[in-house]
Amino acid sequence: MDSSERYCYKPTLQWNPQVQDYLVKAYGAQHFSRISKALTYPSCYTCIRVNTLKSTSDDVIDKLRELISERMTPVPDDLVEDVNDPATVELQSGIVSKCQVPGLDYVLFFKGSGPHSIDYDACTSDKPLKEVIVSRKCAEAVLRGAQVYVPGVLACSANVEKGDKVAVSVAIEQLRPDGGWAVGITRGIVVQGSEADPQFIERRGLYIGEGTAALSRAGMFRVNEGVAVDMHNRVFKLPSLHGVLEGEIFLQNLPSIISAHALDPQPGERIIDMCAAPGGKTTAIALLMKDRGEVVATDRSHNKVRNIQKLAAEMGLSCINAYKLDALKACRRCVSDDKPVLYSSDDLPVQTSELLRLTMEASLAILDVKSNGDEKHHENESDGNTNHGVYTSKASLRKSIRKMKNGPGRNQSIGGRVENSKGFPPDSFDRVLLDAPCSALGLRPRLFAGEETLESLRHNAEYQRRMFDQAVQLVRPGGVIVYSTCTINPGENEGLVRYALDTYNFLSLTPQSPKLGGPGIVGKCDHPDGHTEEWLRPGEEDLVQRFDPSSPLDTIGFFIAKFAVGPKVSGLQANISNLETANANLEQ
Ligand SMILES: C[S@@+](CC[C@H](N)C(=O)[O-])C[C@H]1O[C@@H](n2cnc3c(N)ncnc32)[C@H](O)[C@@H]1O
Numbered sequence: 001m002d003s004s005e006r007y008c009y010k011p012t013l014q015w016n017p018q019v020q021d022y023l024v025k026a027y028g029a030q031h032f033s034r035i036s037k038a039l040t041y042p043s044c045y046t047c048i049r050v051n052t053l054k055s056t057s058d059d060v061i062d063k064l065r066e067l068i069s070e071r072m073t074p075v076p077d078d079l080v081e082d083v084n085d086p087a088t089v090e091l092q093s094g095i096v097s098k099c100q101v102p103g104l105d106y107v108l109f110f111k112g113s114g115p116h117s118i119d120y121d122a123c124t125s126d127k128p129l130k131e132v133i134v135s136r137k138c139a140e141a142v143l144r145g146a147q148v149y150v151p152g153v154l155a156c157s158a159n160v161e162k163g164d165k166v167a168v169s170v171a172i173e174q175l176r177p178d179g180g181w182a183v184g185i186t187r188g189i190v191v192q193g194s195e196a197d198p199q200f201i202e203r204r205g206l207y208i209g210e211g212t213a214a215l216s217r218a219g220m221f222r223v224n225e226g227v228a229v230d231m232h233n234r235v236f237k238l239p240s241l242h243g244v245l246e247g248e249i250f251l252q253n254l255p256s257i258i259s260a261h262a263l264d265p266q267p268g269e270r271i272i273d274m275c276a277a278p279g280g281k282t283t284a285i286a287l288l289m290k291d292r293g294e295v296v297a298t299d300r301s302h303n304k305v306r307n308i309q310k311l312a313a314e315m316g317l318s319c320i321n322a323y324k325l326d327a328l329k330a331c332r333r334c335v336s337d338d339k340p341v342l343y344s345s346d347d348l349p350v351q352t353s354e355l356l357r358l359t360m361e362a363s364l365a366i367l368d369v370k371s372n373g374d375e376k377h378h379e380n381e382s383d384g385n386t387n388h389g390v391y392t393s394k395a396s397l398r399k400s401i402r403k404m405k406n407g408p409g410r411n412q413s414i415g416g417r418v419e420n421s422k423g424f425p426p427d428s429f430d431r432v433l434l435d436a437p438c439s440a441l442g443l444r445p446r447l448f449a450g451e452e453t454l455e456s457l458r459h460n461a462e463y464q465r466r467m468f469d470q471a472v473q474l475v476r477p478g479g480v481i482v483y484s485t486c487t488i489n490p491g492e493n494e495g496l497v498r499y500a501l502d503t504y505n506f507l508s509l510t511p512q513s514p515k516l517g518g519p520g521i522v523g524k525c526d527h528p529d530g531h532t533e534e535w536l537r538p539g540e541e542d543l544v545q546r547f548d549p550s551s552p553l554d555t556i557g558f559f560i561a562k563f564a565v566g567p568k569v570s571g572l573q574a575n576i577s578n579l580e581t582a583n584a585n586l587e588q
Contacts, residue, residue, distance in 0.1 A: 007120045007129075007167060009235040010205040011040045014173065014181070014450045018528075022454060025525055026490045026535075034550035035488060035557070041115065042143050042236050042445045043554045047254045048096075048108040051315050052287055055248045057106050061096050063245060064110070099254075101514050107257055108249075112145075114236030118210055120167045130157045130166045131191045132213070132220075132229055136183075136447050139170035139208050143445045145240040148211060148229035153220045154183075157191045160217040166229055167210055169203040173448050181450045188221055206447075209234035247314045252280045255517065255547040255558035259435065259484040260284035262512040262545070262562050267292035269430040272474055274327040274467065277304030279311040279320075281435055286317045296429070298325040298421060305418045323421035327434075328466050331473035332423030427476040427568070434471045436464045438485040438492050442557020444549055452489075454527065461491045465499050472504055472565075481507070481563040486556055488549070490521050493559035494535035497544060506566035509543035516553065517545030517560065 013036045015023070024032045050060050095111035120129055134142070138152025154171050173181035184202050191197065211229035213220075220228045241251060265271050265285045273282045276297035286295045297308045297320055305324045312320040439452050439460050464485075471481050483500070485492050497520070500507055519541035524534045536544070547558035 006204065007169075007207040008117060008205055009115050009207055011172070011447055012205070013037070013040050013446065014175065014448055016450050016453050018454045019449075019452055019457065022457075022525060022527070023488070026521055026523075031550070035548065036449075038550040038554075039442075039444050039446045039449070039557070042112075042238060043253075043556070044112050044114060044236070044238075045554070046110040046112065046145075046239055046241060047252060047257070048110060048241070049250045049252045049257055049284060050106040050108065051248050051250065051283075052106050053291060053316050055245075057098050057108060060108060060245065060249055061098075063248075064096050064108075064241075067244060068239075101516065103261070103514065104257070107254070110239050110241070112236060112238035114234070114238075116235055116237065118207070118233055118235065120207070120210055129193050130160050130164050130213075131193055132156050132160070132166045132168050132211075133171050133185055133191060133203060134168060134208075136170055136172055139168075139206075140445050140447060142168065142208055142231060142234070143236055145234075145236075145238040146242075147227045147231055150215070150220060150223055150226050150228045153228045154185050154187050155189045155191050156217045156220055157193055158217065160213050160220075162213055162216050162219070164213045165210060166213050167207055168229055168231065169207045170447060171203065172206060173450060174202060175450070181448075207235070247316065250280065250283065250311075250315070252284065253486075253556050253558070254553070255484075255486075255545075255555050255560070256280055256435075257284055258512075258514060258516055258545065259433070259482060259558075259560045260288060261514060262484075262560050263431050263433050263480060263482040264513070265289045265293075265295075265431060269293045270296070270428070271431045271433070272296040272298065272330070272424065272429045273433045273435065274298055274330055274471060274474075275435055275437055276322065277301060277308055279308035279322075281433060282308060282320055282322075283311055283315050283317055285433065286312070286319050287315075289319060291317050291319045293319055295320045296424070297322040298327065298330065300324065300326045302418050309418070323419050325421040325423065327470060328463075329423050330467075330470040331426055333426060424474055426473045429474050429479065430476060431480045431482070432471045432475045433482050433484070434464075434467055435484045436467055436492070436496075438464065438487040439489050441487040441489050442547070442549060442559075443486055444556050457489050457491055458531075460487075460489070461495050464492055464496050468496060468500060469503075472500075472507070475565050477506070477565055477568045479565045480510070481565060482560060483563070484558065484560045486558050488557040490525070490535050491533050493546070493561075494520050494522075494544070495533050497536060497540070497561045498534045500561075500563060501540075506568050507563045508566065509540055510562050510564040511543060512545055512560060512562045515545055517547045517558070518551065520544040520546050520559075520561075 015036070027035060048060070050057050097109050097111070098105045099107035099109065132148065132153055133155040134148055134152045135154055138148060141152075142148060148168060157166070160166060171183045171185040173183055176182050192200075209231050210233040211231040214227045214230050215223065241249070260281050263271070263285060265288045267290045269289065270293060271285060271289070273285060273295060276282045277299035279297060282295055282297040289295065299305050299308065302324050305322045308320070308322040312322065437460075439457055441449060441452065468483060471483070475481050483496060487493065497509065501509070520536045522536045522538055522541050524532055526532050543561075545560040547553065547555045549555065549557045
C-alpha cells in the first residue's frame with residue numbers, strides 16, 4: 001500500500017444498522033450514500049453574517065482582506081510553505097463574496113478548499129512518521145479549522161518532541177463483537193507507526209493533516225490545556241475566523257440564516273425563540289426587526305442563557321430578552337402561585353397582543369367593581385391543573401402594565417443576571433421560532449453516526465411534538481410558527497409536520513422566502529415493530545425547505561417548515577366538537 005492510500009482522508013460514516021435501513025428507505029440507497037459521504041466533509045466555505053447594525057458587507061470584506069494580508073506579512077519562517085500553497089494564495093487574494101440571493105447581501109462566503117492529499121512521508125523521508133491520534137470531537141473541530149488542543153489528544157508516538165512534524169489521525173468508534181461501539185485506542189498509549197500496530201487498521205483513511213507539535217509527548221499528557229499540535233497542513237483548508245471582528249460578524253450556517261428569514265419577523269413585533277442558545281437565530285431575527293420590538297429568547301440551560309445575553313450585548317442588540325425556561329412548560333394559561341398575580345411581571349409582553357391587553361383591562365375593571373380591593377385567588381374547580389382564574393391587586397396590575405410599556409429586563413443583555421421565566425400567556429407572540437433540539441444528523445463534518453438508534457430518533461420526535469404543542473399555544477391567531485432542525489431524519493422533520501397538520505386543523509403550511517432548500521419527503525415508513533411513521537402528503541413537499549448536505553449548495557443538513565396560524569377558537573371548538581361526537585358515538 002503506498003503512502004497516499006495509507007495516510008489519506010476517506011472516512012466511511014458508521015450508522016446503526018436499523019437507522020441506516022430506515023434512511024435508505026427514505027432517501028434511496030444511492031442518495032443516502034451521497035449524503036453519508038458529504039456528512040464526513042465540512043462545507044467548503046465559511047458563512048459569515050454581517051451585523052448590519054454595526055457594519056456593512058463592503059466594510060467587512062475590506063477588513064477581512066486587510067486581516068489576511070496582515071497575517072501573511074511579514075511571513076514567519078514556519079509559514080513560508082503556506083504562502084506557497086495554492087489554497088493559502090487563494091485566501092490571500094480574498095475569495096470573500098456576497099451572497100447573491102436578494103435580501104441576503106449581508107451574508108458573506110469565505111471560500112476554503114479540500115479535500116487535499118498530504119504527502120506526510122515527504123516531510124519525514126529520513127525518519128519514521130511521527131503521529132498523534134486525536135478524539136473524534138477534536139478531529140471534527142480540526143476539520144473546521146481549529147488547532148489540536150491537549151484534551152483532544154488520545155495517543156502519540158514515543159519520540160515526539162516539541163517542534164516535530166506530526167501526522168494527525170483520528171480514532172473513531174468501531175463495531176465490537178457484542179454489537180456495541182467502542183474506540184479501540186486507550187488514552188496515553190504509544191503509537192507504533194507500523195502495520196504491526198494493532199490500531200493501524202482503525203486509523204486508515206482517517207488522517208486529517210499535519211502539524212507541528214507544540215509540546216513533547218510527555219507534555220501532551222502532563223498538562224490539561226493549551227495547543228498540542230499547531231496544524232499547518234490540513235486536508236480541508238478553511239479560514240479560521242475565531243475571535244475575528246467580534247460583534248461585527250457572526251459565523252452561522254446558511255440554512256440557519258434562512259430560517260430567520262422564513263419567520264419573516266417585522267419591526268415592532270413580539271417574537272419568541274423557544275430553544276435559543278447560543279443565540280444565532282435570535283440575533284438574526286433581532287437584526288431583521290431592526291432591533292425594534294421584542295425577541296424573547298429562552299433556553300433551559302442557565303449558562304447558555306448567559307451566552308445569549310453576552311452575544312446580544314456584543315452585537316449591540318437591545319430588543320432581546322433572554323430567560324431560562326423549559327420549552328415544555330413555555331405556555332402558562334394562568335399562575336397558581338402563593339402570591340396571586342396575573343402572569344409574573346418578569347414576563348409580561350412589551351408589545352403584548354391586543355387580546356392580552358384587553359384581558360388586562362377587563363381584569364382592572366373587575367377590580368374596580370370589587371370596591372373593598374381585597375385580593376382573592378379564585379380557582380376554577382373544573383380544571384385543577386392549569387385553568388385557574390386569577391384575581392390580582394390593582395397596584396400589582398398597574399405595575400405590570402407599566403412594565404409592559406417599559407419592557408421587562410430591557411437592559412438585561414448588557415450583563416444582567418439570568419432570569420427564570422415561569423412561562424408566557426397563550427396567544428402572546430406574533431411569531432414563534434422552534435429550532436428544536438434534535439439528533440443533529442445534518443451537522444458536518446461528522447465522523448460517527450452510530451450512537452443514534454431508531455428508539456432515540458423516535459424519542460426525539462416525541463420531545464419535539466411536545467415542544468411544538470407549546471409553540472401552538474404561545475402564538476396568536478394570525479401569527480406564524482417556524483419549526484426547524486439540523487437533522488436529516490424525516491421522523492423529526494416531515495413527521496413533525498404531519499403531526500402538526502393532523503393535530504391542529506387551524507395550522508397550514510405556508511410558503512417560505514427565500515427558498516433555497518429542496519422539497520420535503522412524501523410518503524411513510526412502516527417500522528419493523530409495526531409503527532407507521534407518516535411524512536408529507538403530495539402537494540405539501542414544496543412548502544418546506546430541506547437542505548441536503550450532498551447538494552451543490554454544500555450546507556449542513558437542515559429542515560424548515562413554516563405554519564400559518566388560523567383562528568384558533570374555531571379550530572379548538574372543532575376539536576372539542578370532534579371529541580364530543582366521538583364520546584357520543586362511544587356512549588351509543
Ligand atoms: C438546536 S439548539 C438551538 C440553536 C439556536 N436556535 C441557535 O440558532 O443558536 C437547541 C437548544 O435547545 C435547548 N433545549 C433542549 N431542551 C430544551 C427544553 N426542554 N427547553 C428549552 N431549551 C431546550 C438546548 O439547550 C439547545 O441550546
